Amino acid sequence: MNLLKKIFKFYIDGFKNIDKLGIKLWIIIAIKLFIMFVILKIFFFPDFLNSKFDSDKEKGDYVIESLTKN
Amino acid sequence: MENFDMSLVDWSRAQFALTAIYHWIFVPLTLGLSFIIAFMHTKYYKTKADKWKNTTKFWMKIFGINFAIGVATGIILEFEFGTNWSNYSWIVGDIFGAPLAIEGILAFFLESTFIAVMFFGWDRVSKKFHMLSSWFVAIGSNLSALWILVANAWMQNPVGMQFNPDTARNEMVDFWEILLSPTAIYKFLHTITNGYVVASLFVIGISAWFILKGRHLEFAKRSMQIAAIFGLVASLVLVYTGDGSAYCTAKDQPMKLAAMEGLYEGGNEQGLVTVALPTPCKKYGDDKNDYLFAVKIPYLLSYLATRNFDGYVPGVNNIIDGDKKHGIVSVEERMENGKIAINALKEYKTSEDKIVKDKALETFRENYKHFGYGFLPDKEAAIPNVPLTFYSFHIMVGLGFYFIMLFAVILFFSIKQTIDKKKIWLKIALWSIPLGFIASELGWVVAEVGRQPWTIQDILPTMASTSHLSVSSVQTTFWLFTVLFTVLLIAEIKIMIHQIKLGPKEERS
DSSP: OHHHHHHHHHHHHHHHTOOHHHHHHHHHHHHHHIIIIIIIIIIIOOOHHHHHOSSHHHHHHHHHHHHSOO | OTTSOHHHHHHHHHHHHHHHHHHHHHHHHHHHHHHHHHHHHHHHHHHOOHHHHHHHHHHHHHHHHHHHHHTTTTHHHHHHHHHHOHHHHHHHHHHHHHHHHHHHHHIIIIIIHHHHHHHHOTTTSOHHHHHHHHHHHHHHHHHHHHHHHHHHHHHHSOOSEEEETTTTEEEESOHHHHHTOHHHHHHHHHHHHHHHHHHHHHHHHHHHHHHHHTOSHHHHHHHHHHHHHHHHHHHHHHHHHHHHHHHHHHHHOHHHHHHHHTOSSOEESOOEEEEEEEOTTOOTTOSSOSEEEEEEETTHHHHHHHSSTTOEEOOHHHHHHOBGGGTBOOHHHHHHHHHHHHHHHHHHHHOOOHHHHHHHHHHHHHHGGGGGGGGOSSGGGGOOOHHHHHHHHHHHHHHHHHHHHHHHHHHHHHHTTOGGGOHHHHHHHHHTHHHHHHHHHHHHHHHHHTTTTEEETTTEEGGGTSOOOOHHHHHHHHHHHHHHHHHHHHHHHHHHHHHHHHOOGGGOO
């Protein structure tokens, strides 16, 4: 427990004492992750097979059908 | 094949190439700089000298900028797998699952945990633990690269798996065969050592700038010497691993090797092209010479490809036409066998009769190694873009040897302590920073363009790997990524240049 507290305090102190550059970089990381996971992933990158089928069997059958169509 | 929209395939490829190229700007610097920092941190730990602390801190800051801007850019590639390349993702799913899961765990535990200690740990954890944290960050980031490279190597040389026609997935039968395949080992070592070279050139170039400006001279010389030693060793290892990779390519992807060398008519006792101008518009089967002019080292290609100076190396024409004497099945025959495999798979999935199913499965298994050829519209489709592969390969190799020379010269003058007087070499070093990135990207062009038309060698062609999406949706995301990544790259360059201009904090005047 003592160790966990120490680790927690280590991280908190680290973020408290972060310099201007660190803050700038964290802002860039946050904006980037928001664009990637909230905008791009949800609106532009749905998982193609998951969005069309519920079970693995349906997905497998669809892939084989698309490969052997002709 | 008419059910594949080639415009969709081309845009999906362009989008994947764009994101991979941008992602790869950040990665090699992380891989190499992490080790350079670990060396500097160890120097500080051993000497307790503030000069090494300042040096470590400065490069740590540069590393932090690159890491923060580059982190998670690779996740976009995973988005694209699920959306644009769903057939491919489904078929390889079981092969990719384990390595990528291990990558996630390693990346999370090693990099995330120890990066925090590395940045926050000054005077707050023991000096030994702090120094070891730098090493764990370096080892962690390199190990996490291992797994994605193992997955890539499997696509180039699919071993240790079996295709399950009931689930349409490749299932792993031997994890160790996948992990320890020579293709995977050489790909991993070649790629990470390439990262070390890129980072060494970067550190040397920035240090050269400081010396040219007459600022932080001792700091710059220290940094330069460490990077020159690391870069020289890494670039020599790079030659060895490149040779290993080429040997694997000759064995498992002979068409790629033929494209790398621009070789249409192969044979025994083949020479290695050092400098050449391939004949423009040269096509399979025409009677033009392979090169307008070529300087070759006699016998060397045969030796590098077969470990025998007399060894047989097939060219594009030989692979397309087949050569029974050397055990090469023609592409037309493989296309026929591939169609048999595709029809057998269809019959297996649609038939209700057990005897018919069993027979179809047997036929499918017999012809599975040709499966991908059944999708090719004609035999010429088995040829990658030869000029692009040839020039990418030869420029990469040329730059690789130039880097060895540059590291040796810089190290020599550093040891003689005259580097600050060698203005020309300092300028060359500075302008060589982008060359490292160019060589690194060209390496991926060789690996990925050279293996076309396959996403999984001989098993799945690129055209059959895509999802059935509208071309406009892929075009939209292509331009979105172009904007997003360009903004990130500009941000990285601006922030980095600002920090570099500030110099190491403690030595700032």
